Amino acid sequence: MIAIIDYDTGNTRNVKKAMDFLAIPNTLSADPDVILKADGLILPGVGAFGKAVEALKARELIPVLKDAAQSGMPILGICLGMQLLFDRSFEFGETAGLGLIPGEVVAIPENLGVKVPHMGWDQNQVTQSDPIADGFDQQATYFVHSYYVKTKPQYILAENDYGIKMPSIVRNQNVIGMQFHPEKSGRIGLNGLAAFKELVSNGNYSRN
Amino acid sequence: MLAKRIIPCLDVDHGRVKKGVNFVHLTDVGDPVAIAAAYEKQGADELVFLDITATNEKRPAIVDTIEKVAGQVFMPLTVGGGIHSVDDMQRLLKAGADKVAVNSAAVRDPSLISAGAEKFGAQCIVLAIDSKWDPKKQRYTVYVNGGREATDLDVIEWAKQGVAAGAGELMVTSMDKDGTKSGFDIPLYQALTAAVRVPIIASGGCGKITDFNDVFKQTDVDAALAASVFHFGEFTIPDVKAALKKDGVTVR
Numbered sequence: 355m356i357a358i359i360d361y362d363t364g365n366t367r368n369v370k371k372a373m374d375f376l377a378i379p380n381t382l383s384a385d386p387d388v389i390l391k392a393d394g395l396i397l398p399g400v401g402a403f404g405k406a407v408e409a410l411k412a413r414e415l416i417p418v419l420k421d422a423a424q425s426g427m428p429i430l431g432i433c434l435g436m437q438l439l440f441d442r443s444f445e446f447g448e449t450a451g452l453g454l455i456p457g458e459v460v461a462i463p464e465n466l467g468v469k470v471p472h473m474g475w476d477q478n479q480v481t482q483s484d485p486i487a488d489g490f491d492q493q494a495t496y497f498v499h500s501y502y503v504k505t506k507p508q509y510i511l512a513e514n515d516y517g518i519k520m521p522s523i524v525r526n527q528n529v530i531g532m533q534f535h536p537e538k539s540g541r542i543g544l545n546g547l548a549a550f551k552e553l554v555s556n557g558n559y560s561r562n
Numbered sequence: 563m564l565a566k567r568i569i570p571c572l573d574v575d576h577g578r579v580k581k582g583v584n585f586v587h588l589t590d591v592g593d594p595v596a597i598a599a600a601y602e603k604q605g606a607d608e609l610v611f612l613d614i615t616a617t618n619e620k621r622p623a624i625v626d627t628i629e630k631v632a633g634q635v636f637m638p639l640t641v642g643g644g645i646h647s648v649d650d651m652q653r654l655l656k657a658g659a660d661k662v663a664v665n666s667a668a669v670r671d672p673s674l675i676s677a678g679a680e681k682f683g684a685q686c687i688v689l690a691i692d693s694k695w696d697p698k699k700q701r702y703t704v705y706v707n708g709g710r711e712a713t714d715l716d717v718i719e720w721a722k723q724g725v726a727a728g729a730g731e732l733m734v735t736s737m738d739k740d741g742t743k744s745g746f747d748i749p750l751y752q753a754l755t756a757a758v759r760v761p762i763i764a765s766g767g768c769g770k771i772t773d774f775n776d777v778f779k780q781t782d783v784d785a786a787l788a789a790s791v792f793h794f795g796e797f798t799i800p801d802v803k804a805a806l807k808k809d810g811v812t813v814r
Contacts, residue, residue: 364655364682364683364686365660367656367658368632368658368660371632371633371636371658372636374633375633375634375636400682400683400685400686401682401683402683469759469760469761469784470759471684471685471730471761472564473564473685473730473731473761473784474564474565474567474607474761474784474785475564475565475567475607475814476563476564476565477563477565494565494814496637496638498660498685500685515563516563516564537636538636538637538638538660539636539637540602540636540637541636543636544636
């Protein structure tokens with residue numbers, strides 16, 4: 355069973371719809387018992403970083419998510435859910451994140467001559483081969499974000515070029531993030547969710 | 563680099579697609595799910611659903627339509643028409659819409675844009691504008707109520723005001739071009755893209771494949787919307803994308 359963290363954010367139900375369409379057993383939950391007993395977690399997210407952290411805190415989910423990650427459970431953060439996996443964000447002041455992948459979340463610079471938000475279909479280039487990322491190489495997926503992640507190359511599996519290189523898929527062992535919306539990226543995106551399910555089923559991860 | 567988006571627009575009247583779609587052999591030409599799936603297969607980058615239901619009692623049907631489409635078709639969905647409140651937005655977003663477009667109601671009460679952006683994020687809020695050139699005043703005038711009623715607003719100024727209030731995208735229909743099949747309104751989109759930095763969807767006037775090349779080569783719009791040329795199979799989305807690609811325009 356994959357638990358989709360239910361904390362009142364925009365894309366939660368669309369992630370569930372995609373999982374249902376793929377016939378992957380899943381449940382929407384904010385219950386620590388359900389979350390810690392799941393085989394894998396999806397952390398969706400749309401909107402502002404600070405508000406999302408507040409919503410997770412209000413449901414006392416921050417320690418639960420950290421415990422789950424520590425136990426080796428596969429976790430997939432989507433869009434803002436990916437950004438929440440990092441140490442901190444500078445969106446409307448500094449806010450601490452979950453700290454599951456080293457790095458920080460900063461604004462897309464306005465001097466690049468590109469429009470912000472980065473909204474629409476953009477192509478992914480895989481920088482490290484990985485079962486989670488390989489299906490996305492040279493494929494376009496749907497993005498909507500005004501902030502991006504700065505992290506070390508070792509955690510980046512794929513990126514896109516929007517005036518600067520921005521990570522589109524990240525991974526630190528069992529903790530994975532997708533900056534785009536796999537639930538809104540057609541067949542390519544659904545394949546990514548199915549790849550996460552495979553990883554959950556195979557236990558193909560380690561926590562050194 | 564972001565791909566330029568090609569967006570079919572579906573008119574929905576209490577849950578049924580009007581101006582039936584016949585580019586593929588659908589058993590039910592008015593079924594929104596079947597039509598959305600067919601457009602997904604063609605490579606549409608996004609779908610716009612325009613609720614043209616006249617009566618408020620039948621309005622909830624669009625929520626049900628979006629719920630069904632979002633369970634079967636996995637691409638960005640935008641809904642416009644008859645959205646008057648943050649509650650209306652909430653119902654549609656919860657049903658599976660990714661963005662909501664406000665038009666007349668935002669003109670009457672611009673705080674609707676900021677209230678929606680604050681609650682759901684600017685990326686969810688599309689400001690739809692119906693524009694008509696006023697030769698006397700030498701400016702584009704904003705029209706409301708389905709283009710039936712002129713306002714005092716200048717399109718460019720209203721666009722700036724809407725973006726300042728929190729609109730994350732503009733969907734601008736040229737009433738001068740709509741239905742003429744003579745191409746998109748290039749000067750309008752040149753003026754708009756010079757005035758604001760949010761993504762802009764061009765709408766109205768598309769009649770042939772090269773109209774897409776013209777709007778993307780001559781203006782900085784991010785997306786182009788069309789209805790009848792796609793619905794009636796005059797040409798297909800792959801036709802448009804092939805022509806754009808040949809012309810050096812990035813498409814998916």
